[in-house]
Amino acid sequence: MDSDAARQINPFSNGKSQGLARQATYASVAVAALLIACKIGAWSVTGSVAILASLVDSLLDAFASIVTLVAVRKASAPATTEYRFGLGKAEPLAALTQAAFIAGSAVLLTVQAGERLFKPQPIQASEVGIAVMVVSIVATLGLVGFQAYVIRKSGSVAIKADSLHYKGDLLANAGVISALVLTDLLGFPQIDPLFGLAIAAYILWTARSVAAEALDMLLDKELPQEERDRIKEIALSYPEVLSMHDLRTRRAGPYRFIQIHLEFNGRLSLNHAHAVAEAVEMQVMEEFPGSEVIAHQDPTTPQWHEDTDPLPDHVPGRDT
Structure with missing residues (x-):
């Protein structure tokens, strides 16, 4: 086998990891759709800005997951005569797009929470919101666990970016539950928008980390x-x-x-x-x-003499 052939066998033949990455994107879209349906119902019943924050985050997660699905499929395509290095950069491009939408959602949530902070409104049927958030946490935990396995096997930066969203959701969902419980116990409606602001800040931080990694890859940063x-x-x-x-x-x-x-x-x-x-x-x-x-x-420059150090005639571990 010559070296040119050897170089081209490995890079685009890891079909198993590509299949896992695609499965992760399908699972991500399915979970996002489930959470959106549940949170729309919970928000319509409770009117909680914290649940609204979580709902907006899930809507953007769904969009990001669809972008990731397309990017993973495109990135796994083999190199062509026009794209001799393959289309792997479709993944960081998708991650950068996700970061932009995540940052946008954080800004919208900040505005909504700020308005509710100065014009507080009572929360209705908080037990419904808590139940929905518990379901969301269980579904998200299952997805994040599967994504962690896929990331270990494939190293996909797009799946990693997608997983960061859902890890943020775990914290956000726990925050929503805390906001609902504390609002009921203390009778202090400002707690709800304060948790909404905290969730928005965390989402913005997540966007920064996703964008930084995507830019490193797009700008050809050296490996670790x-x-x-x-x-x-x-x-x-x-x-x-x-x-x-x-x-x-x-x-x-x-x-x-x-x-x-x-x-x-x-x-x-x-x-x-x-x-x-x-x-x-x-x-x-x-x-x-x-x-x-x-x-x-x-x-x-030669470093030995033929009479004392003859050249080796065998490559270790390989027949020549």
Whole structure:
């Protein structure tokens, strides 16, 4: 197998993780639809601004989940002659779109809660709102658990962004329950909009973290240092590789792109250097599924003498 073929086998063939990511998007849309229906009923009965805040958040979650579904399907498409690096950046684009809508929802909730803070209104049938929030928490916990499993398997930034919404929902739903209970117990209607403001602040913070990660990916930020160190460790584990330089890495959705320059003794045959570089590429791709790796071979000044240190004729773990 030549190195060009090796580079192209792994990046876009992780069908299992792509299937899991799609399942997560379907589950997300279904849960969002369920929560919207429940919260519309609860808000119409109670008139709680905290429930309204949670409802608006769920509406945006539904939109974000649909955007994520489309992005995951697009990002998992194989590379083409027009898009030689694939469409992995569809995921961070979707995440950035989600962040914008999340921030917008936080602003709207702040306005609504502010108005209710100065013009408080009594909450009706709070027990209905509490029951709906409990159902929401149970459904969201199940979804977040499944998303966490999918993120571990696929590394999808779009699923991660979607999961952040629902983790925020868990806190928001708990806040709604607290607001309803405290309002009933203390008879202080301002508690409800105060919790609405707190939920809006948390949603805004979530939008900031989602946007930051999406921008890092769109601007081709390097992989985390621990991953770069592991790549270097793999490359230098081959005795023929005297050194390495110019390691360049980036992510695009679920895929990593890695370029590395390996330094070999100048007297090593081209065939042997090529075989070692190919072995390095394959091992890095095994370590980081969904990666495209290019290892360039550079000659360097000979460091040994043929009569005392003969060149190796075998690549460890590989037939040549």
